[in-house]
Amino acid sequence: MKLKLDLHPIFNDAERIETALAEIIEKALTMRADEVEVIPGKGSGALKKGVLRYLDKPQVRQKYHRIEKDSDNWGRLFIHFKHDRSQNSKADQRQVIARGTATCMCCSANFSCELPDIPEPFRRDLLCPACDTPLQIRGTCDRAGKWHLDVYLNY
Template identity: 40%
Template sequence: MITVDLHPIFRNNRDIELALRQALFRAAATGEPVLELIPGKGSGKLKARVIAFLGQPHVKRLYDRFEVDPENGGRILVHLRASA
């Protein structure tokens, strides 16, 4: 599982988007079944930013679904499409 901790870059929108994009494409290219994103709990703004990124049509094509970890609200699991 590839894990991306967004805590160190939470103030820079460009770095956040770049980290998310790189991790998602790397996970899809290597056949990883799940990508773990850690925006943390905090105020919820970073988690909302990550969810908005995942909602973009060109990004949605890369995964089946995502879920906020029910046991840890500061963790998002992205379930990627299986390679054909």
């Protein structure tokens, strides 16, 4: 599968370009696309340089396999991805993480909370998704493998 990112509409907004690039890379990873075609457009050498600079950042660089520059001077760039099967099955497993239900101490809203893979007590700080109150969830797992979640105010 191939994705396309046309930078023409946002060519003069460096911040939006970086956001657009970050989004398309994430999308390619999620959808397991082989290739993203980036179209900076004709006569936009500076823009293309900016795109390359962004793609060269170490934290971005590790997400894709390689960059291919168009042989003619039209200005297209291709970002190639390699999707490792074993990595993918790990990612699939991560999507079926168990969740428990916790109740906000402040507004009594119920919300779901990710549970760890290992049955060891954990604490997690978060904001109530309903009222934004800082909460701490303390979870313990009993011998039957059932999680018990206690919620505390975390001021």
